[in-house]
Amino acid sequence: MGKMSGSQAVVKCLEEEGIKTIFGYPGGAVIDLFDALMDSDINNVLVRHEQGAVHAADGFARVTGEVGVALLTSGPGATNGVTGIATAYMDSIPMVILTGQVPRALIGNDAFQEVDIVGISRPCTKHNYLVSDLDQLIPTLREAFYIAKSGRPGPVLVDLPKDLMASQLTYPEKKDIKISSYQPTYKPHPVQIERACKKIMQAKKPVLYVGGGVILSDSSNELRELAIKLNIPVTMTLMGLGAFPGTHDLSMGMLGMHGTYTANMAVAECDLLIAVGARFDDRVTGKLEDFAAKSQKIHIDIDPTSISKNVKVDVPIVSDCKKALTAINEWFDTKSDINLSDEADRHMPWLETIHDWTVKHPLSYKDDDIIIKPQYVIETLHKHTEGKAIITTEVGQNQMWAAQFYKLDYHRHFVTSGGLGTMGFGLPAAIGAQMAFPDKTVIDIAGDGSIQMNIQELATAKQYNCPVKVAILNNGYLGMVRQWQKLFYNKRYASTTMDVAPDFVDLAKAYGALGLRATTKDEVEPVIKEALATDNIVIMDFKIEKEEGVYPMVPAGKANTEMLLV
Amino acid sequence: MKHTISVLLQNKPGVLSRVTGLFSGRGFNIKSLCVAETLDKGISCLTVVSHGDETIVEQITKQLHKLIDVIKVTDISEHEFVEREMILIRMKAESHTRAEVLRVIDIFRGKVVDVSAKSYAVEITGSASKITAAIDILRPIGIKEIIRTGTIAMARATKTK
Ligand SMILES: Cc1ncc(C[n+]2csc(CCOP(=O)(O)OP(=O)(O)O)c2C)c(N)n1
Numbered sequence A: 001m002g003k004m005s006g007s008q009a010v011v012k013c014l015e016e017e018g019i020k021t022i023f024g025y026p027g028g029a030v031i032d033l034f035d036a037l038m039d040s041d042i043n044n045v046l047v048r049h050e051q052g053a054v055h056a057a058d059g060f061a062r063v064t065g066e067v068g069v070a071l072l073t074s075g076p077g078a079t080n081g082v083t084g085i086a087t088a089y090m091d092s093i094p095m096v097i098l099t100g101q102v103p104r105a106l107i108g109n110d111a112f113q114e115v116d117i118v119g120i121s122r123p124c125t126k127h128n129y130l131v132s133d134l135d136q137l138i139p140t141l142r143e144a145f146y147i148a149k150s151g152r153p154g155p156v157l158v159d160l161p162k163d164l165m166a167s168q169l170t171y172p173e174k175k176d177i178k179i180s181s182y183q184p185t186y187k188p189h190p191v192q193i194e195r196a197c198k199k200i201m202q203a204k205k206p207v208l209y210v211g212g213g214v215i216l217s218d219s220s221n222e223l224r225e226l227a228i229k230l231n232i233p234v235t236m237t238l239m240g241l242g243a244f245p246g247t248h249d250l251s252m253g254m255l256g257m258h259g260t261y262t263a264n265m266a267v268a269e270c271d272l273l274i275a276v277g278a279r280f281d282d283r284v285t286g287k288l289e290d291f292a293a294k295s296q297k298i299h300i301d302i303d304p305t306s307i308s309k310n311v312k313v314d315v316p317i318v319s320d321c322k323k324a325l326t327a328i329n330e331w332f333d334t335k336s337d338i339n340l341s342d343e344a345d346r347h348m349p350w351l352e353t354i355h356d357w358t359v360k361h362p363l364s365y366k367d368d369d370i371i372i373k374p375q376y377v378i379e380t381l382h383k384h385t386e387g388k389a390i391i392t393t394e395v396g397q398n399q400m401w402a403a404q405f406y407k408l409d410y411h412r413h414f415v416t417s418g419g420l421g422t423m424g425f426g427l428p429a430a431i432g433a434q435m436a437f438p439d440k441t442v443i444d445i446a447g448d449g450s451i452q453m454n455i456q457e458l459a460t461a462k463q464y465n466c467p468v469k470v471a472i473l474n475n476g477y478l479g480m481v482r483q484w485q486k487l488f489y490n491k492r493y494a495s496t497t498m499d500v501a502p503d504f505v506d507l508a509k510a511y512g513a514l515g516l517r518a519t520t521k522d523e524v525e526p527v528i529k530e531a532l533a534t535d536n537i538v539i540m541d542f543k544i545e546k547e548e549g550v551y552p553m554v555p556a557g558k559a560n561t562e563m564l565l566v
Numbered sequence B: 001m002k003h004t005i006s007v008l009l010q011n012k013p014g015v016l017s018r019v020t021g022l023f024s025g026r027g028f029n030i031k032s033l034c035v036a037e038t039l040d041k042g043i044s045c046l047t048v049v050s051h052g053d054e055t056i057v058e059q060i061t062k063q064l065h066k067l068i069d070v071i072k073v074t075d076i077s078e079h080e081f082v083e084r085e086m087i088l089i090r091m092k093a094e095s096h097t098r099a100e101v102l103r104v105i106d107i108f109r110g111k112v113v114d115v116s117a118k119s120y121a122v123e124i125t126g127s128a129s130k131i132t133a134a135i136d137i138l139r140p141i142g143i144k145e146i147i148r149t150g151t152i153a154m155a156r157a158t159k160t161k
């Protein structure tokens, strides 16, 4: 085989991995790579800020399930990407981040644009590499892709010294990857499955508590089968939204700090909690001692460290969610002495209790005839997109209202920074999602604060004809922080008022996008209709009720049953 | 509770900082840490002594195992094991104390590894508690300097019945 340059080999390897789109920003250390990309069919998206590149690749990965790829230059390019990497790490998103590095001979010399990005990113990557040997270049890249997407997925960073990119090498044959020290457990232990199923048989008040793992493993169908077959109500974490249809009768919506009354009560009262691909995060559990305190617990997760980390469980199942759910479903299907409809009927009294909770305290808000309520905006977006849009969010109240009121029926349709809570995530993630699905409606539900954190990516959207829609729930405040100040800090509103903000309609225009504004309730629907009918990027500026809060709310450190209601 | 954990890991650049970063980042405690190559030059063995309750130690072992470069993690203190530390002590050894220093290190089965007109450098190995006991007894005689390794440990061979 003929020789090629290191950068050509990297590009060839990306092609071999099936990568069609990457997001990047050039610089001295990666000129060779961008040069080689010119001769490839890979769609190379030039963002406006490296954080945007990583979030866009992340959004792309979340909606497709494929590995997202970002390419950044050394030094400031790499450090600008760190927030994006940490965001992906917290939510277990499969990504490969390629960073340029100064030539090997200069490493450690404080060379121009040198930074120890492997050191910096070590705690926020699943794994990372500095390639120090030409022979290891392609094997390392292949390993990076393998690690990123296998087991519990996560971002993997590969730091590429510039001199290697210009060196000549023979492209190595593809080999099966085997890492002796890394062998994720995919298959559930049959004994544990049996134990779990018997617990499910005994339960009178079971609850399925479902997280992002179900989405990452594409096991929505298996989950739906189990829930419906046995009539088990389902609650989802922020990351799990869409794993089970939000409009289904068995859906109790989200649980936790801003979860529904029903979900939090059901978890508090259940006698069996079946956690699937969820990790008992503090925003979900509230006060740990009181979380699902009356229940036995089954926990399915591919990552052993997630199990019994915060809450002791009775039946741990280390497994891919899809494989475990399939095994549980099969167990029930093949046991001839089990009458499934009897099993399902057994839960009817429990479902009635749950129904009563929902009647007593449904997810609701006080609507107004004139002032725009953010929840109304979300509901109207849901109505006009028939619940089929891909929703990305920023962080804050906007994110919680989106989670509560855009009733998601499809998995991989809700793209949000759950673990890290990164403001500025939504717009670049929307661009990534739109790149993956050019024909789908992609809406970033934004706050006026968050949107300003990566607003520059509007230019990227324009350059690549990504007609994303941005719905700004404009309250003029860093609303979520202000809500805490209002409730827990004696209304001392330190640094949460955005006294100066751009005119978002004019700003849209400046970027070649369409800007629309609604200031009263009756303007909401026309704005949404026009936005959805437009091929261009649209920014919708909804001037919402400034004092609106997100409810229910469990104050930090309180039990989930101590919710503040509307 | 004190736990002695033995970790086999790939002998690659940066691996040690993955381990120490894990401990500092997650607030796990390190009492001592020792690392060196094994017979296989591609693999290192690291012995870390930590303490924490059962949940914490379970997390420590699981989190260590989760590192891609970690091959095997054993909490050897769960079973019978031998542990050793080594200490080098420079003792003040003037005419009136020389004999006493030699007597004490003999009790601890130490040996003199360097001699000068006014000092002895002494080497003692043993369990952490033995080393601490030796220091306590030598201190009043006059310690000038000490260098102490962390613990290394090995599980005892299983006895066939
Ligand atoms: C990068 C970053 N900085 C700070 C925060 C803390 N924070 C969480 S929500 C929030 C307010 C967000 O304001 P806005 O985007 O207007 O959303 P709203 O809550 O008003 O809907 C802030 C500052 C964060 N999550 N991310």
Ligand SMILES: [Mg+2]
Residues within 6 Å of the ligand: A447, A448, A449, A473, A474, A475, A476, A477, A478, A479
């Ligand atoms: Mg706001």
